[in-house]
Amino acid sequence: MARSKLSTLASPVTGKSYEPMTPKHFSFNSPYGACPACSGLGQRPVFDEELMVSDPDRSLEQGVILPWTKGGARMVSHYNGFSRRWWCITG
Structure with a gap:
């Protein structure tokens, strides 16, 4: 049994x-x-706001999102333009 x-x-x-x-x-x-x-994978993808946001009191154009500050002026301009278009749609 x-x-x-x-x-x-x-x-x-x-x-x-x-x-x-x-x-x-x-x-x-x-x-x-x-x-x-x-x-x-040995890791779970987790969003860490502290790694993305430099200072919550800053605006997008002042570089609040750290990865958007890298890549030169052209990329920063691209991201800022994207955020303005997105804000017009949702705001």
């Missing part, structure tokens, strides 16, 4: 059953073996 319980891979406490383990369960490249929280 104990052998049949082990072969079904069911928890005796909860009754939850699991499929038999195969090599795919140990591969991070497979969705079966990947961590459900990070999908096998």
